[in-house]
Amino acid sequence: MIKKDVIIIGAGASGMMCAVESGKRGHSVLILDHAEKTGKKIRISGGGSCNFTNINISHTNFISNNPHFCKSALSRFTPDDFISLLEKHGVKYEEREEGQLFCAKSSEEIIRMLENESNDVGVNIILNCQVLDVKKEDSFIVSTDNGIFSSESLVIATGGLSYPQVGASGIGYNIAKQFGLKVTEIKPALVPFIFSQKDLKIFGDLSGISIDAAIKCNKMEFRGSILFTHRGLSGPTILQVSSYWKEGDTIVIDLLPEIDIYGIFIEKQQSKSKIDMHNLLSQYMPSRLAKIWCDSNIQSKPVNQYNEKELRKIAHMVHNWEIKPGSTEDFKTAEVTLGGIDTNELSSKTMESRKIKGLYFTGEVIDVTGQLGGYNLHWAWASGFVAGQYA
Numbered sequence: 392m393i394k395k396d397v398i399i400i401g402a403g404a405s406g407m408m409c410a411v412e413s414g415k416r417g418h419s420v421l422i423l424d425h426a427e428k429t430g431k432k433i434r435i436s437g438g439g440s441c442n443f444t445n446i447n448i449s450h451t452n453f454i455s456n457n458p459h460f461c462k463s464a465l466s467r468f469t470p471d472d473f474i475s476l477l478e479k480h481g482v483k484y485e486e487r488e489e490g491q492l493f494c495a496k497s498s499e500e501i502i503r504m505l506e507n508e509s510n511d512v513g514v515n516i517i518l519n520c521q522v523l524d525v526k527k528e529d530s531f532i533v534s535t536d537n538g539i540f541s542s543e544s545l546v547i548a549t550g551g552l553s554y555p556q557v558g559a560s561g562i563g564y565n566i567a568k569q570f571g572l573k574v575t576e577i578k579p580a581l582v583p584f585i586f587s588q589k590d591l592k593i594f595g596d597l598s599g600i601s602i603d604a605a606i607k608c609n610k611m612e613f614r615g616s617i618l619f620t621h622r623g624l625s626g627p628t629i630l631q632v633s634s635y636w637k638e639g640d641t642i643v644i645d646l647l648p649e650i651d652i653y654g655i656f657i658e659k660q661q662s663k664s665k666i667d668m669h670n671l672l673s674q675y676m677p678s679r680l681a682k683i684w685c686d687s688n689i690q691s692k693p694v695n696q697y698n699e700k701e702l703r704k705i706a707h708m709v710h711n712w713e714i715k716p717g718s719t720e721d722f723k724t725a726e727v728t729l730g731g732i733d734t735n736e737l738s739s740k741t742m743e744s745r746k747i748k749g750l751y752f753t754g755e756v757i758d759v760t761g762q763l764g765g766y767n768l769h770w771a772w773a774s775g776f777v778a779g780q781y782a
């Protein structure tokens with residue numbers, strides 16, 4: 392049996408960060424991962440250029456049963472801290488919209504940076520390693536198809552269930568349950584919606600159309616592009632909303648957020664315009680959308696044939712189009728997993744289990760889920776960083 396101070400299961404964002412920090416404190420650290428490469432999710436993040444943090448980060452960008460849990464880690468490892476690390480390694484980055492920072496070249500550079508940092512402090516990494524059993528006697532004992540290892544601290548950095556095609560598995564939740572820790576309900580988040588059967592028949596033909604819209608769901612509102620797909624709705628704004636959506640909820644879409652469409656209707660009516668409603672709307676949104684939306688929501692006719700009350704109602708509907716999605720897509724297309732290890736089970740300062748001394752959890756496996764925009768990776772860095780100060 393090989394003895395280490397710290398074993399980390401998961402060579403992803405939070406596991407690597409934790410390994411570096413623990414290694415800096417002189418600990419012998421071993422990372423085990425069943426994948427053939429480190430950081431596979433970092434590699435595909437942000438379309439390959441990795442939206443690694445957001446300069447406007449706060450606890451309000453996260454969903455958790457305890458919205459305060461992430462505060463301590465976020466205050467101790469900030470976007471500036473990660474930027475300093477990038478600058479030390481000469482990794483170039485750029486700011487895109489809304490404070491989102493991306494690699495200027497490729498997310499590979501971040502993986503290389505973490506591997507170099509790990510090497511510098513003597514971290515061992517075993518890849519292609521299947522974890523068969525985890526138990527605690529005096530210390531933790533991890534049995535694998537590469538041998539048996541023991542350690543004083545065990546860090547579970549195995550991520551969520553999203554994107555099983557790059558190595559996600561439910562092992563983190565299983566280990567938590569095995570040690571008697573509660574796991575909250577988990578479900579796909581940052582994920583496209585699937586239309587109900589009825590809506591798919593009506594709106595399926597809009598596949599490929601993208602518009603700028605504002606979407607409301609459960610008191611949250613997001614603004615940006617939405618994309619009609621052959622199954623439902625996608626695009627960054629839809630992904631944001633999906634994390635707040637529960638089965639049976641209606642989402643409300645403002646199809647023309649910048650435009651006073653009622654004012655335009657009245658102007659046209661007063662000038663006795665005979666333009667058909669769907670043709671008028673086509674001047675402000677894709678004509679296919681205007682036609683199908685009118686067909687399914689109103690009776691399109693020349694604008695001068697509506698009375699003021701009807702125009703007010705149509706304008707309201709354009710700004711408040713209600714859609715009840717049938718479901719979301721599954722974990723195969725979800726960027727993250729909502730829910731996870733119950734935060735009541737962990738110290739927000741150390742990420743250590745309150746019940747099991749020496750057992751830590753980091754990153755997405757915890758019930759802390761970021762919005763789209765670099766928040767999930769930042770949570771991985773920050774939670775890995777703080778765990779690495781204690782594990």
Ligand SMILES: Cc1cc2nc3c(=O)[nH]c(=O)nc-3n(C[C@H](O)[C@H](O)[C@H](O)COP(=O)(O)OP(=O)(O)OC[C@H]3O[C@@H](n4cnc5c(N)ncnc54)[C@H](O)[C@@H]3O)c2cc1C
Binds near residue numbers: 753
């Ligand atoms: C397509 C996509 C794009 C994304 N883009 C962004 C983005 O731009 N910005 C952002 O902030 N977030 C993004 N995310 C989310 C972000 O990548 C994750 O939240 C983050 O990587 C989680 O870090 P982690 O350390 O918790 O887990 P991960 O980075 O997922 O690491 C978990 C590790 O555990 C290993 N593992 C799992 N099961 C086992 C097992 N049974 N045995 C051994 N090892 C195991 C995995 O192989 C993996 O290496 C994206 C996610 C996806 C899927």
